[in-house]
Amino acid sequence: MPALSGLSGLSAFPITPSDADGRVDAGALQRLLEPLVAAGVDSIGLLGSTGTYAYLSRDERRRAVAIAREAVGGRVPLLVGIGALRTDEAIRLAQDARAAGADAGLLAPVSYTPLTEAEVEAHFAAVAEAGGLPLVLYDNPATTHFRFTPALIGRLARRPGIVAAKCAAPAPADAAAGVAALQAAVPAGFPIGFSGDWNATEALIAGGTAWYSVAGGLFPRTCRAIVRAVEAGDTDRARTLNAELEPLWTLFRTHSSLRVVYALADILGRCCAEPPRPIRPLPPEVVAEIAATVRRMPLS
Amino acid sequence: MPALSGLSGLSAFPITPSDADGRVDAGALQRLLEPLVAAGVDSIGLLGSTGTYAYLSRDERRRAVAIAREAVGGRVPLLVGIGALRTDEAIRLAQDARAAGADAGLLAPVSYTPLTEAEVEAHFAAVAEAGGLPLVLYDNPATTHFRFTPALIGRLARRPGIVAAKCAAPAPADAAAGVAALQAAVPAGFPIGFSGDWNATEALIAGGTAWYSVAGGLFPRTCRAIVRAVEAGDTDRARTLNAELEPLWTLFRTHSSLRVVYALADILGRCCAEPPRPIRPLPPEVVAEIAATVRRMPLS
Numbered sequence A, B: 001m002p003a004l005s006g007l008s009g010l011s012a013f014p015i016t017p018s019d020a021d022g023r024v025d026a027g028a029l030q031r032l033l034e035p036l037v038a039a040g041v042d043s044i045g046l047l048g049s050t051g052t053y054a055y056l057s058r059d060e061r062r063r064a065v066a067i068a069r070e071a072v073g074g075r076v077p078l079l080v081g082i083g084a085l086r087t088d089e090a091i092r093l094a095q096d097a098r099a100a101g102a103d104a105g106l107l108a109p110v111s112y113t114p115l116t117e118a119e120v121e122a123h124f125a126a127v128a129e130a131g132g133l134p135l136v137l138y139d140n141p142a143t144t145h146f147r148f149t150p151a152l153i154g155r156l157a158r159r160p161g162i163v164a165a166k167c168a169a170p171a172p173a174d175a176a177a178g179v180a181a182l183q184a185a186v187p188a189g190f191p192i193g194f195s196g197d198w199n200a201t202e203a204l205i206a207g208g209t210a211w212y213s214v215a216g217g218l219f220p221r222t223c224r225a226i227v228r229a230v231e232a233g234d235t236d237r238a239r240t241l242n243a244e245l246e247p248l249w250t251l252f253r254t255h256s257s258l259r260v261v262y263a264l265a266d267i268l269g270r271c272c273a274e275p276p277r278p279i280r281p282l283p284p285e286v287v288a289e290i291a292a293t294v295r296r297m298p299l300s
Helices: A002-006 A026-039 A058-072 A087-099 A117-131 A150-157 A172-185 A197-205 A220-231 A235-244 A246-255 A257-267 A284-295 B002-006 B026-039 B058-072 B087-099 B117-131 B150-157 B172-185 B197-205 B220-231 B235-244 B246-255 B257-267 B284-295
Strands: A009-012 A043-046 A078-081 A104-107 A135-138 A162-168 A192-195 A210-213 B009-012 B043-046 B078-081 B104-107 B135-138 B162-168 B192-195 B210-213
Touching: A009 A220, A026 A043, A026 A058, A026 A220, A043 A058, A058 A078, A058 A087, A087 A104, A087 A117, A104 A117, A104 A162, A117 A135, A117 A150, A135 A150, A150 A162, A150 A172, A162 A210, A172 A192, A172 A197, A192 A197, A197 A210, A197 A220, A197 A235, A197 A246, A210 A220, A220 A235, A235 A246, A246 A257, A246 A284, A257 A284, B009 B220, B026 B043, B026 B058, B026 B220, B043 B058, B058 B078, B058 B087, B087 B104, B087 B117, B104 B117, B104 B162, B117 B135, B117 B150, B135 B150, B150 B162, B150 B172, B162 B210, B172 B192, B172 B197, B192 B197, B197 B210, B197 B220, B197 B235, B197 B246, B210 B220, B220 B235, B235 B246, B246 B257, B246 B284, B257 B284
Parallel strands: A009 A043, A009 A210, A043 A078, A078 A104, A104 A135, A135 A162, A162 A192, A192 A210, B009 B043, B009 B210, B043 B078, B078 B104, B104 B135, B135 B162, B162 B192, B192 B210
Antiparallel strands: none
């Protein structure tokens, strides 16, 4: 199955440029995707949280997958965000994504009313069964406000159709214990990768199989070099490369990675989209600080 | 303006019965609304969090307002939830609600990407300006994960079109200080009411203008008696009546008020709807506990 090749290594999560009415800009999305394919990322995480999936209509999400499929042309696996507040809607989005050429779905437990563990488990089981698309469990407590326990991830990892997990990387001091606790909960070989760029390198060194990366959506070569260093067992080099990115991680932590990469896409001349309102572009003085910071950094 | 009469006293928040596909059950909604009108509640909070607004389509939300408007017939002001992740969608929902006969909109800062204060302020200003509907600021950090400061509520209270605030009631020990801090932040006379049923009585005694009540959606007379006791200055009686409801508040705190009132609507023979998936009905043993508990209580 093509998707399985995309569940390790570097997964790049680009923004989804859209206009004020929420219509996806096909040309701008293609311009963001082409460098990722050229850099040889291991997968593309389309319509992730950074890809503002929660803010786009079903039609536009379907369009985004079709645009990406055409741009990528099967050269890189496409993981596609299919999360929704309603279970039936998430099933429809999985079916749409599959029909439009996605290799796997990224399913986060989007919530308004706080959900129980049993509700999340039944939701994932229903989407895995009816959606027809292999699923990556998408743990993002900062946006969903649901916190997976290792035990729940372990139960879901044993469900047919759930093929990997994307978890929030623990703080570096807790990386070894945190990654080990997750790995102990799932069947041997079940891929667990991590997001949260500033903590990802230590999570990879601790045994994470993939880096689901916001920075990788704009700087695929730089991020891939860290992944390749870990894969080669050169942890010193991985840590050195990661330390060089600390000014970017500071910007992400201070202003949020989503808002920073919108500014960066413009600074780099890729596209000048704004995030969906009510999310707003960063003010000019912050954009100037971002531009000055990245100009001094070894990013590509 | 009719809405202004509904910004004090008891505001009753019923569930919105819908089928598995998210279609609102008109007959069931009317059966829930009629006793509220008959009991003389001061307003109805349609499509609140308990009314699962976040889980219903734009069409169904418009239908729910039209159904309620017909059932209520102008006898009670209708406050209608118009929150949405996107600013343009919230504006459309406000316009829909106004056209369908709402007296005011309830606007919560629904989020996926965590929002900044400036983003929430601009979102509220845009919806107040373009929506054409007086707005009640709807603070519900348990679902939106945004926490209003008194200062932000104070700034929004000075915006044209924002006519009241519905805040989460502080814990009883903090009621006096919490209510005073909010009142100090807004212009004199700006109505601040409270939700969080088990804390509402003390917030009313501390000067809150309204109780936005989940229990009031099923037991309007019982809840109205507490409001009337506070209005009459009889705080002893208000506290005694509230203490009698403690077993219900315990159920709300333990199983969530939304899930409990779905079970209660069935137990009382009003309707047998289930909440939108992934939210699930409570298990039979909890429903039995709820039935046994309310049978012993003075609820009407």
